[in-house]
Amino acid sequence: MSQLKTISILDNIPSSTQSKSKPEKLSYYTHRCRSNFPFAIPISKFSLSCILFLSLLLFYTFKSPSSPPRRSLAVDWGGAAWERRVRSSARVRSRPGHSVLVTGAAGFVGMHVSIALKRRGDGVLGLDNFNGYYDQTLKRARQGMLERTGVFVVEGDINDKELLKKLFDVVSFTHVLHLAAQAGVRYAIQNPSSYVHSNIAGFVNLLEVCKSANPQPAIVWASSSSVYGLNSKLPFSEKDRTDNPASLYAATKKAGEEIAHTYNHIYGLSITGLRFFTVYGPWGRPDMAYYFFTKDILNRRPITIFEAPGHGSVARDFTFIDDVVKGCIAALDTAKKSTGSGGKKKGPAQLRIYNLGNTSPVPVSDLVSILEKHLKVKAIRKVQPMPRNGDVRFTHANISLAQKELGYKPTTDLEAGLKKFVRWYLSYYPDAKKKSAWDFEVLDCIS
Numbered sequence: 546m547s548q549l550k551t552i553s554i555l556d557n558i559p560s561s562t563q564s565k566s567k568p569e570k571l572s573y574y575t576h577r578c579r580s581n582f583p584f585a586i587p588i589s590k591f592s593l594s595c596i597l598f599l600s601l602l603l604f605y606t607f608k609s610p611s612s613p614p615r616r617s618l619a620v621d622w623g624g625a626a627w628e629r630r631v632r633s634s635a636r637v638r639s640r641p642g643h644s645v646l647v648t649g650a651a652g653f654v655g656m657h658v659s660i661a662l663k664r665r666g667d668g669v670l671g672l673d674n675f676n677g678y679y680d681q682t683l684k685r686a687r688q689g690m691l692e693r694t695g696v697f698v699v700e701g702d703i704n705d706k707e708l709l710k711k712l713f714d715v716v717s718f719t720h721v722l723h724l725a726a727q728a729g730v731r732y733a734i735q736n737p738s739s740y741v742h743s744n745i746a747g748f749v750n751l752l753e754v755c756k757s758a759n760p761q762p763a764i765v766w767a768s769s770s771s772v773y774g775l776n777s778k779l780p781f782s783e784k785d786r787t788d789n790p791a792s793l794y795a796a797t798k799k800a801g802e803e804i805a806h807t808y809n810h811i812y813g814l815s816i817t818g819l820r821f822f823t824v825y826g827p828w829g830r831p832d833m834a835y836y837f838f839t840k841d842i843l844n845r846r847p848i849t850i851f852e853a854p855g856h857g858s859v860a861r862d863f864t865f866i867d868d869v870v871k872g873c874i875a876a877l878d879t880a881k882k883s884t885g886s887g888g889k890k891k892g893p894a895q896l897r898i899y900n901l902g903n904t905s906p907v908p909v910s911d912l913v914s915i916l917e918k919h920l921k922v923k924a925i926r927k928v929q930p931m932p933r934n935g936d937v938r939f940t941h942a943n944i945s946l947a948q949k950e951l952g953y954k955p956t957t958d959l960e961a962g963l964k965k966f967v968r969w970y971l972s973y974y975p976d977a978k979k980k981s982a983w984d985f986e987v988l989d990c991i992s
């Protein structure tokens with residue numbers, strides 16, 4: 546696009562303007578150079594030499610076989626030591642096990658699933674671009690947790706094809722758990738292109754590399770409850786239509802499901818999509834309501850609670866992280882192998898989609914009451930009509946398919962899950978402890 550634009554702009558410059566103005570400028574600078582600088586050469590020759598030198602430099606940097614480590618997002622990757630770390634992290638420690646590439650490993654769900662897989666002996670390699678969508682120090686702290694468990698997180702982007710190919714050259718991954726995404730429903734109003742970049746272009750790039758890999762991995766990836774959009778039939782079932790997205794986020798996740806269908810159909814990739822329902826818990830995402838409500842309640846700042854028209858409540862099927870981790874692992878364990886190889890389909894492959902919810906929606910105002918109880922601080926509530934920003938009024942998962950095929954059975958209700966979250970929050974942010982009305986001696990005894 547931008548290239549086309551540049552060409553058209555240049556095309557519109559009258560040729561007379563180009564030929565008249567440039568020599569004047571050149572002669573002025575050439576003159577100044579000659580008078581002040583003893584080794585001056587005419588600018589045109591100088592520029593030519595620079596271009597030649599830079600071209601040679603670029604040629605040797607990118608062509609030379611002895612050039613690694615390479616750069617991606619201004620981060621080094623490549624080289625023998627790096628490859629050893631990648632291999633070691635992805636090595637299966639107890640058989641039978643998977644060798645899993647986890648994209649978005651420094652994210653909330655990514656960290657939890659990676660640790661759970663690693664602890665049971667699977668090989669896990671993380672990939673994350675550590676973008677600045679929310680507090681990067683939290684992502685780095687999650688990386689610290691991962692590294693202490695033996696998971697190496699490669700710093701790079703799913704749009705970097707060269708890096709992905711390299712990872713598949715070094716390791717024959719049996720599975721890819723694709724969690725890297727631009728998350729958040731309402732942020733799409735501010736930064737729409739980031740959703741297209743990560744959730745569509747990045748996903749296609751990853752699938753392109755997976756389809757050409759030999760062997761092809763099985764793929765499990767994060768879709769979203771938001772694909773049910775403006776549907777009013779409850780609870781949401783995988784059989785329901787998903788063509789009423791209410792946000793660009795939802796539309797990109799829905800597009801992901803269609804893209805998954807295409808790659809399964811053409812290339813024989815085994816693909817499982819998991820529709821997550823408002824996942825929360827320790828090490829969560831600071832952009833989510835339960836997280837920033839906690840911060841604001843502790844700081845005695847007002848929180849905004851959205852309400853539906855006619856003073857109707859807005860509710861979510863909040864799902865605790867440990868339940869979602871079990872669902873992700875069950876999806877990996879039950880995934881059949883992809884059937885293609887080297888970009889060619891050999892037969893029909895598995896294509897699945899599951900709701901991973903909690904099956905008990907809770908109004909947002911009740912979530913606030915639970916937080917108040919656990920924090921022992923009263924919230925300053927401001928109730929406001931739900932803005933038109935992509936939010937939906939209600940989510941409620943029918944999980945019978947996941948129950949039947951994955952053995953998925955959520956066990957943590959919002960009260961218990963938020964208790965664990967608050968406990969983590971107060972220990973992660975030492976200043977928060979002082980703002981809560983908890984008696985911490987009592988709390989320490991209980992934990």
Ligand SMILES: O=C(O)[C@H]1O[C@H](OP(=O)(O)OP(=O)(O)OC[C@H]2O[C@@H](n3ccc(=O)[nH]c3=O)[C@H](O)[C@@H]2O)[C@H](O)[C@@H](O)[C@H]1O
Pocket residue numbers: 728729730768769770771821822823824832833834835849850851859860861909936
């Ligand atoms: O299931 C998903 O697929 C998505 O879940 C999550 O989206 P949501 O369910 O919208 O969670 P979240 O923002 O925590 O808002 C929770 C509730 O608080 C209400 N809400 C929000 C903000 C506010 O100021 N006030 C308010 O009442 C708001 O109206 C809502 O009812 C993930 O962020 C998303 O990435 C995706 O994974």
